[in-house]
Every structure is written in C-alpha cells, then in structure tokens.
Amino acid sequence: MWHKIIEIVDWFGEMTERYKLIRDFNKAGKNAFISGIAPTLLEAKITNGDSNYRHQFSKFLGGGFRIKALSGRPLKKEEMIEIGKIILDNKELVRKLVALGWDTMEVHDNSGFNGCKWPLKDYANIGGYLN
Amino acid sequence: MNLLQILSDTSKISNVTLDRNSLVSAFWKYAAISELLIISFFVILYFKTREKKLTSIEAQLKNSKNNKVNMDDLMLSINNSRNLYKLLSKNCHPDRFINSTSHSEVELLFQKITENKRNFQELVKLKEIAINQFNIKIE
Numbered sequence: 001m002w003h004k005i006i007e008i009v010d011w012f013g014e015m016t017e018r019y020k021l022i023r024d025f026n027k028a029g030k031n032a033f034i035s036g037i038a039p040t041l042l043e044a045k046i047t048n049g050d051s052n053y054r055h056q057f058s059k060f061l062g063g064g065f066r067i068k069a070l071s072g073r074p075l076k077k078e079e080m081i082e083i084g085k086i087i088l089d090n091k092e093l094v095r096k097l098v099a100l101g102w103d104t105m106e107v108h109d110n111s112g113f114n115g116c117k118w119p120l121k122d123y124a125n126i127g128g129y130l131n
Numbered sequence: 132m133n134l135l136q137i138l139s140d141t142s143k144i145s146n147v148t149l150d151r152n153s154l155v156s157a158f159w160k161y162a163a164i165s166e167l168l169i170i171s172f173f174v175i176l177y178f179k180t181r182e183k184k185l186t187s188i189e190a191q192l193k194n195s196k197n198n199k200v201n202m203d204d205l206m207l208s209i210n211n212s213r214n215l216y217k218l219l220s221k222n223c224h225p226d227r228f229i230n231s232t233s234h235s236e237v238e239l240l241f242q243k244i245t246e247n248k249r250n251f252q253e254l255v256k257l258k259e260i261a262i263n264q265f266n267i268k269i270e
Binding site: 095098 | 200
C-alpha cells in the first residue's frame with residue numbers, strides 16, 4: 001500500500017516537472033522571438049510519440065516531445081534537423097527528458113505533416129541500454 | 132450453610148474465569164504485537180529489495196530528473212550557434228597557421244570548436260580565447 005502511495009506521489013511529481021519543462025521552453029522561445037534572437041517562434045508540446053521508440057520509463061500516451069515552429073517563416077528540413085541535433089547534443093536535457101518519460105523527440109513545421117523524429121534512448125548516453 | 136457454600140464456590144468460579152479472560156486478552160495482545168513486528172519486518176525487507184533492484188542506469192536517470200537546464204542558453208544555441216561556428220571554423224582553421232609556432236595550439240582550439248559546434252555558450256568562450264590568446268581577428 002505504501003508503495004502505491006509513493007508511486008502516486010512520484011507520478012504527480014513527474015507530471016509537474018514535465019509541465020514545468022514545457023512551460024520553461026515555451027517561455028524561453030517566446031522571449032527569444034520577441035527580442036529578435038529567433039526568426040521563428042518555437043513551441044514545445046506533449047504528443048503520443050512513436051511506439052517503436054518506447055523504453056521502460058516511457059509515459060503512456062505522452063512519450064513525444066514535439067517542437068513546433070509557430071509563426072514567422074516556415075522551417076527548412078535542414079533547420080529542423082539542426083534544431084533537433086542541438087537539443088540532442090544537450091546531454092542534461094536529453095537525460096531529463098528520458099527520466100521524465102519522454103521517448104521521442106519531434107521537430108515539426110507549422111503547416112503540413114512533415115517533420116523529423118529521433119529516439120531519445122539512443123542519445124541519453126547513460127552507459128547502458130534501456131529496454 | 133449450603134447457601135453460603137454455593138456463594139463461596141461461585142466467587143471462586145468468577146475468579147477463575149477472570150484469570151482466564153486476562154490470559155486470553157494477554158495472548159491476543161502479544162499476538163497483535165508479534166503480527167505488527169512481522170509485518171513491519173516484511174515492509175522493511177520489501178523496500179530494501181526495491182532499492183537493490185534499482186540498477187545504476189535507473190539511479191542515474193532518477194538523479195537526472197533534478198537537472199537544471201537553462202532554456203535561454205538553449206534558445207541561443209538553436210538560433211546563433213550555427214553562424215558563430217561557421218565564423219570560428221573559418222577564422223580559426225589550422226591551415227591558416229601552418230608556418231606559425233602556435234599551429235598545434237590552434238589545432239586543439241579548432242578541435243574544441245568542432246566538439247562544441249552546437250553549444251553557443253562554449254563557442255563564445257572559445258571565441259574569447261581565440262581573440263585574447265592567439266590574436267585572431269574574427270570577422
């Protein structure tokens with residue numbers, strides 16, 4: 001019973017951490033767009049993710065971390081890949097994403113269905129394999 | 132006489148039943164205590180085995196939940212690191228220092244620039260090193 005209570009408390013803690021991360025990213029993206037650093041407004045959101053990229057910490061129906069270009073100009077494919085690689089190069093962020101239950105990293109344009117996705121477990125570099 | 136005898140007998144019987152009741156209640160008390168001890172032992176055992184089951188990977192990931200990520204730096208990296216990397220890789224390329232004494236040092240600097248090509252903060256630090264230590268004009 002205590003175990004269940006601890007699990008429930010952990011679950012709520014993780015959910016708040018997840019939404020805090022999304023909120024921080026969106027806030028930073030908005031500030032960068034307003035101050036003119038970024039030509040496009042980037043927004044992060046939670047999606048279903050890819051079931052092929054699942055690992056043991058994946059959240060059910062919430063494994064995708066999607067970055068979407070909202071306004072300004074549309075992103076080219078190379079730019080989408082570049083954004084994805086910059087995030088995947090940030091080891092701390094990738095580990096945090098994996099620990100908080102995300103398994104797929106997605107970068108999408110505002111219009112159309114085109115986008116790129118990467119399995120986060122391949123970039124976590126935690127000295128072992130995740131199932 | 133008989134009545135008195137009967138009364139004395141009933142008082143004895145009540146004493147005996149009282150003793151038996153206290154014995155029974157004491158037995159259940161000790162049973163409850165021992166049950167509590169056994170349950171608490173198994174609870175402790177369960178948590179200890181659960182801790183052992185956490186592999187090093189899981190422990191690492193659990194710790195990484197508390198990592199602080201600076202999103203402003205991330206945004207700067209997303210938007211500016213590519214241009215700064217191009218600039219630095221052009222100006223600090225080791226081929227420009229072939230006959231110079233600082234060729235090997237510039238080569239190391241260039242390696243660092245390539246390693247941190249997507250980290251804006253590190254590229255800014257390397258730019259300062261290039262300007263201050265090697266007198267490279269970054270244009």
